[in-house]
Amino acid sequence: MVKIISTAILFVLVSSVCAQKSAQSDWEIGPTAGVCWYNGDLNPKALFNRDYLNRAMGVSIRKNLNQRFALRGMFNYGTLSADDELSASEFQVNRNLNFSSPIYELASTVEFNFFEYDALINGLRFSPYSFVGIGVFRFNPSTEIEGGVYELHELQTENKSYSKTSVAIPFGFGFKLALSDRLIFNADWGMRRTFSDYIDDVSTLYPEMNEIDGLSLSLSDRSLEQSGPNGTNWGTQRGNAQTKDWYNFVTAGLSVRIGPKKGSCKHIGI
Numbered sequence: 001m002v003k004i005i006s007t008a009i010l011f012v013l014v015s016s017v018c019a020q021k022s023a024q025s026d027w028e029i030g031p032t033a034g035v036c037w038y039n040g041d042l043n044p045k046a047l048f049n050r051d052y053l054n055r056a057m058g059v060s061i062r063k064n065l066n067q068r069f070a071l072r073g074m075f076n077y078g079t080l081s082a083d084d085e086l087s088a089s090e091f092q093v094n095r096n097l098n099f100s101s102p103i104y105e106l107a108s109t110v111e112f113n114f115f116e117y118d119a120l121i122n123g124l125r126f127s128p129y130s131f132v133g134i135g136v137f138r139f140n141p142s143t144e145i146e147g148g149v150y151e152l153h154e155l156q157t158e159n160k161s162y163s164k165t166s167v168a169i170p171f172g173f174g175f176k177l178a179l180s181d182r183l184i185f186n187a188d189w190g191m192r193r194t195f196s197d198y199i200d201d202v203s204t205l206y207p208e209m210n211e212i213d214g215l216s217l218s219l220s221d222r223s224l225e226q227s228g229p230n231g232t233n234w235g236t237q238r239g240n241a242q243t244k245d246w247y248n249f250v251t252a253g254l255s256v257r258i259g260p261k262k263g264s265c266k267h268i269g270i
Helices: 002-020 090-095 214-220
Strands: 027-039 054-064 069-083 098-113 126-139 142-145 148-151 165-178 183-194 246-258
Touching: 027 069, 027 183, 054 246, 069 126, 069 246, 098 165, 126 183
Parallel strands: none
Antiparallel strands: 027 054, 027 246, 054 069, 069 098, 098 126, 098 142, 126 165, 142 148, 165 183, 183 246
């Protein structure tokens, strides 16, 4: 009986020490790169359309809580753009707007691994995952016309003031693969539901003509043809305020695991 108890106690102690050497609670940090795009008034539906894709990059840091859950912090940078000229919609082609904006994002997410994941244990070194979190982003839309580029925020082309900083809810899915006990590859597609409708500087109505002037007036209505009931577009529909703008990041990256070396007793399954 004493031997059995002693063996049990020894097993518990060894298991406890070995568990601390697992990759379950390690940190992973590294760069990411890929593409980003926007969905909104100037691109309502297109996904993975190369006309709207722009390069993106970032850095992420992940804290593995256990074999199922991890916390991840991210900084991402990219460019969002769209052009009515590329649309199949007659309304958009006639509206004739375009925009481009840098996007800077800080986000924090919770990841759920569909398989048990541990970089130190053979057989647990791969898992698809899903994630959801919250982020804050900064944007600054501009437009190009006749060779000139103009920042739109201060011009208030809809006679509306809006913030260039807003909140987003990132969510999506991906997969992670431990190439070695130190090097981790991961790739994911993250969609961002934002709380701004002005990433593209388009949301509601054309203002009344007497509400803006100068460059604001010229850049607000660039329509090829006027289609309002009074022979102009002023006061008519310019965008869809019922839906907010979205943006997406599809990235892949390599990260370095910071933690105990492979070869611990946890690695061999004890």
